[in-house]
Every structure is written in C-alpha cells, then in structure tokens.
Amino acid sequence: MRNWSGSDLKLRLTLRVAAVATLCFAVISGYFLFDSDRSVRARITAVADIAARTLELQQNKIQWLNNPHTEFPDLDSVAASVMAPGLCLAFRSNGSEISQRFCGGAQTDTAAPPPLAFAALYRRLFDPGREAVRPVVARGHAIGEAVVWVDPAVLTAEAWHDAGRLMAVLMIALPLLCALVYAALSRALRPTRLIRDGLERIAAGDLAARLPPFDLAELSAIGDVFNQLAERLAAALSDRNALTQKLILVQDEERRHLARELHDEFGQSLAAIRALAASARLTAIQDCPPLLAECDGIARTATDMMETLRGALFRLRPPDVDELGLAASLEGLIAGWNGRSRGQPGFEITLSGSFARLPASVSANLYRIVQEALTNAAKHAGATRVVLRLEMREAPSGGDSEIALAIDDDGRPGDPHGDLQVKSGMGLLGMRERVAALGGRLSFEAGQLHGASLRVVVPVAAGAEAAAVERAA
Template identity: 30%
Template sequence: MTAYRKTLLIMLAVFAVVYAAGALFYVQQAQHDVQRELSGAVALADNLPAPHRLAAEVVPHLRHLEPTPSEPGADGSAADDVSDRESVPIWFTTLIGADHSAELSNGWRYAPADEAEEIWEGFLLISVSYAIGMLLCFFVLRQMVAGAVRTLSSLEAAMQAVANGSLTSRLRRQPVQELDALASHFNAMAEALESEQRTVSRLMTELLQLQDREREHIARVLHDDLGQYLTGIRAQARSWVYDPQLCEGKKQQARELAQHCETMQTHFRHLLHDLHPLVMEQLGLDGAIQHLVEQWQRLSGLSCHLNLGVALPELSGEQQTHLYRFLQEALNNISRHARASSASLAVTTDSIQLNIEVCDNGVGGADLDRCSGLGIRSMRERARCLGGQIQFESLVGTGTRIRLAVPLLESKPLVGGVV
C-alpha cells in the first residue's frame, strides 16, 4: 500500500469517528430541544383560549401548537403538519423523539414537525460543511503527500543510480525542511562516495602501472642476466658433446643438459612474454594481438578465430598495455575455467569507439557481472583505465561473451588483418 493511500485511510477513519461523535452529540441536543419545546408548548396551551376563540389568522402562526382534529379549522393545519413531516426522514424524527403529537389542554395539541424540520436543516448544513472541510483537508493532504512522494521517488531513483555506479546523481533543494535535510545528507553521501571512488580509481591505476613497470623490470633483468647465463650453459653443454677427451657417457650427459637448457629457455620465453610483451614494442598492437592468440592456441590446445579490424586506432603505450593485458586475461580465463573447445576474438573500430568481443562455447555461468575473481576484477580495472564500458553475457551451458567498448577521441588508424 502506498503512503498516500495509507494516510488517506487513516484520515478517513479519523473523520468518520469525529463525524459520528458530533452526530451523536447533535442528536442528544436535538432530543433535549424537542423536550424543551414540548414543555413550552404545554405552558402556552394552558394560557391560551380554545382555537376557535382566536382570530383565524393567528392560529397557523403559533409554533408547535395546532388545533386538535375535533376543533374547527383543524383540517388545514393537519395537512400542513403531514407536508412538513414528509420533508424530514422518518428515521430522523423518530431518533430525536419528534414523531408523535401530544394532546394538550384547551383543544390544542403539540405539533413538533416544524421543530424537527429546523433540526434536520441544521443537521444537513453541518454535514455539508463538514464534508466540504473534509474534502479540502484531503486535497491539501494529497498535495503535501504528493510533494513528499516526489522527493522520495527522486531519492529512490538517485540511490538506484548510485547503486548502478553513477555517483554523480544529486537531489535538488526541497521546500520542506525535513525533506531538504534528507536531500542534503544524500548529496553529502554521494559526494563522499564519489571522492572515495576517485581515490580508489587513482590508486588502482597507479597500482596497475606499478605492476606493469615491475613486470617489465623483472622481464628485462631475467632476459639480460639469467637468460644470458642459461644460453651460456647450453652452449657449453653443446661444446662438450664434441670434446674428444670425454667418454660417451659424459657426452650423453652433455646432450641431456643442453636439452634441459633448451626446454628451460622455451618456458623462460613464455614467462618473459607473460611478464612483459616485448613483441608489442617490435610488432605493434595488431602484431602483439596476433602473437598472443597464436601462443595461447599452442599452450591451451584450443582453437581461436581472430578478427582484427582493418583500421585499428593508434593508442598510447599505456593504453596498449592495458588492452593487451585485458585480452590476455580474457583468454586465460577461457583456458582455465570455461571448459570450452573453441573461442573467438574480434577487435574492430567504428567512428566513435574501439570494440572488443571475446566469446567461447564453454559451460558459461550465471551472475558473471557480480563475480569477484581476480581475473574478472583485473579486466574491470583495465577497462576502467581505458575509459571503456565492459559487459559480461553468460548463461549456464551457452558459453560466455565479453564486450568492451572504448571511446575514441582523436585516433589515427593502424593497419590490421584477419587470422
């Protein structure tokens, strides 16, 4: 039940109780008035002569008195009494005790019809006035409740917007002090949340940048130091194979050592590529994406159809890193969790944005948008750093589709291709 309907029912019940109490008091007062008029009519009849001894024009103007039917001239008065009684409901005359006449002295009788009519007219006037006042109160109440409900509806919409991530929602000043205080508190809360979000976003961006710099540093140290040592050990082992002073057993050990070094170098190159994609510096963004897909297919054993647009935009080095890491994390999630047999990756552009779509035919899952896994969170942060909007579409048994839309301001196209 809405707040207005609930308030309306409560006010209607209050008005009904007040009206019933007022009507009860009015009826009691009316009964008292009827009895008082009866007493006055008895006293007046005792002091008046018989109706036929008075002037004919005087008898009709006497209040609450009329000749008895046996008196001359009583027919017309009786007819008037019946006509008066017909204008007042019978239940009302019965309720106030004005439904019967009383025989008095000197040929007079008590006729309360005109008193009942006056009481009835007063009752109608009070009832109509009360109804008009009640309607006015309901109208004013409706206007006040409608204003409050509008404010609450605006608050609800603003809170829903905040829940959806739009922390820029604000409420206008309100004419009612209490509602204005509520709006002010909400605006202060939204501003605090927006400030905290900016702080968290800045810290997350700096953390990702630091992570990428550390990865790059570690990759270069491994490549320049450990990689060179490993290459030297392998070359030394190869030279022992051709040393005539060594026996065949030692030469076999040298061959095995060289093979182990080659295996270590292969895994070492994969590790270096995961830490820092040097291929992006050598081949550019489109070449790095093609190399990523080829390497992922070799390591995962799954097939992946790659569609690169013919005019990829020119991005900054930081943006390219974020985009590459986003695609890397998306493909790794497929090989680790999707239980898919194939995947597809499309990177295309239009006049306003860069569009990325990663799909698989795996098991899928529900509520992927609310997933708090490290990979999903990493993709969200990368998308935020790119200024894009990410969308997850996944149902159990139908696979997963990840869409990323990155707005483009001033970009220059690069040549891409299709694999």
C-alpha cells in the same frame, strides 16, 4: 493484509486525509445527534413544567370557585400551544392511571425508514422514549403528574434524516477533498522525480549529476546533501582511480623487473645447462655410450624449461605496445595463442576503427585486460572458440570517442575452475581495477548453457588523465 510498501506516496497521504476527514464527519455527526437529543430533552422538560403549572392553576381555580363539576384535567390549552409532531402530553393520577393524553401525529415523509441497525444504535445511545415528569401539587399535596415524551420512532426518523443529510454532504465533499489533496500533493512532490532521476544517474556512474534548489525546505535540504555526497563521491573515485593507476604502474614495473631477473639469471642458467648437456653428450659418445640417454634427457628438460620460461616472460613483459600499437600487439597475442594451442581452442580477432593515436596507458591496460581474459578462457573455461572484438566508436551520448572490447567464449557452464578464477579470482579483480582506473565500465556474464561474455567500454578521453598520472608517478 495489503502490502503498502510499494504504493504511491500521494495516494497514501490522500487516503490518510480521507480517513481523517471521514472521522471528523463522524465526530460532527455524533455531536449534532447529541445536541439534538439534548434540545429535545430540554423542550419536553419545559413542556412538562408548563403543563404542571397549568394543571395546578386549574385545580386552584376549581377549589376557589368550589365547583367540583369543572372538567379536570384540561390539557387542550397546553396542547394547542406546545404540540409538535410526535410529542405526547398526558396527566397521570396518583393511581398511575392516564386521565387525559394528547399526541401529535408524525410528519408525512416519503423517505425510507431508518435502517434497523441505526435505529437499534440510536435507541441504545439516547433512549428516545424517555419521559419528562413534573408533579402537580394542590394545597401542598401531589394529586398527579404531568408527563411529556416523544414518540421514539419519530425521534429516530428525524435523527436518521439529519444523519442522512450529513452523509450526503460527506459523499459530495470527500471525493472533491481527495481530488484537491491529491493534486496539491502531486504538485508539491513533483521535485521528487528530479531526486529519483539524480539517484539513477549516480547509480549509472554519472557523478556529475546535481540537483537544483527546491522551494520546500525539506526537499532543498535533501538536494544539498545529495550534491555534497555526489561531490565527495566524485572526489573519492578520482583519488581511487589515481591510486589504482599508480598501483598498476608499480605492478607493471615489478613484472618487468621480474622478467629481467628471470631472463638474465634463470635463462642463462638454462642455456648453460643445455651447453653442458651437449658437451657431456660429446664426451659420452667417445668414452661412455650408455650416458647418451641421460644427456639427451637433460637437454630436453632444459629445452622444455626454456619454452616455459619464454611463455612466462611473454606474459610478464609483453611486446612494447607503444612501438607496435595496440592493434598489432593484439594480433600478435592472438597469433601466439593460436600457435601454442594448435587450434584447441581457436582464437579469432576482429578490429574496427583506428587505434593509432591511443594514449599509452589506455593501450597498455587494454592489452593486459585482453591477455588476462584470454588466459582465463583458454586455461580455465575449457573453451574451444574464443572471439575477440575491438571497436573504436562514438559515445552514445555524444562527445569523445570510446573503445568497446568484447570477448566471448563457448566454455563449459558451471566449470569450477573457471568460475573461481573468473568470478572471484584475482584475474577479474585486476581487470576491474584497470577499467576503473581508465574511467570505463566492465561487465561479465556467464551463459545458462555454455560460454561467457566479457564487455569493456573505455572512454578515450580517460587516457589523458591516466597519462598525466603516469608522468606524475
């Protein structure tokens, strides 16, 4: 069975109208055939009545004149007045013998004979050879019967001729009706294109899409509901972005607080351990030389812990982007990664445009996004080369500028740690939240053979709103 799930609505409605019209034509054709059969039955019954009365008069005349040599039955007078093509008139005596019969010849018709299927169906439904019989009575006794019938072949041919004319009308009227219905539906359903375009704009993130009022009440109701949903969705998204921005601010503040605590408490403790290890080493040189190795081990361990602490503090509390600017901060971040990784992997950065006048919220969030993406690529994807590109450009639709961020790496395909961290981990979720708070778009694609690509586009105008939220918080 053909699947109509993706078919055109106009075509489906037109086909249904065509089916209904065909059914109506079939019903009308059947009605005409039944009415024609009823008319034929009434006509041959009337002819049988006339023939019976005429024969009774003839018999009464013979008996009144007492002339047995008068010809009986005499159907010439009746046949002359009622005879029609295919009509048969006869007198049948009580002995079931036909005494006299007249049959009209069939009309000369050059049309093709009816199909055998139609002829069989017509004979099954109407029994066209059925006779109309009326008794002929003389002196209170039946002396015979007047019998009238119509040749079945003639009736079948006439029925096929009438049905053929209706079929010809159907063949002409049905395509015209379908064309008119399709044109009317196309005009009536033209607003559905606007509805589809509006839905596509909403799906693409354009929450300012609205539908105009329509003439049809049903479509107008759909447009009103669509506009209400778009307004509520825009309001909900605005509230969500504001809440997300506040949460990000709280998160950043908590990170700064944690960094201060680690620096003030843990950092001083590590410095004290190193100082005590150095003092113990001086004492061991004079009093207990075998303890020198342990003192040196304590000092190395404290130094390693301090290096780890510095890396953690750098991630928790990055350099002041407001003072250095986004471009300088990112260049410093790349230089720091290259210094710590010693070229494995290698980090590259390309900047295009001016980023000096970016709002503080946009710069800070973009820095955090880059920081999280580089960490994923370096620690989880097993990449050997990571390329960062940041571009200030005009928006394709015109208006305000936008920032396009692209990060590509050549990491291993299907890496379990990388997939878990990047696709479903908190890293990508945090990046999405930051981009959503700025009113931007984020996409992530993993290559079939190797590598992954992160794309972020943020409108610069969104920074003003984020800054307002930050001041309100």
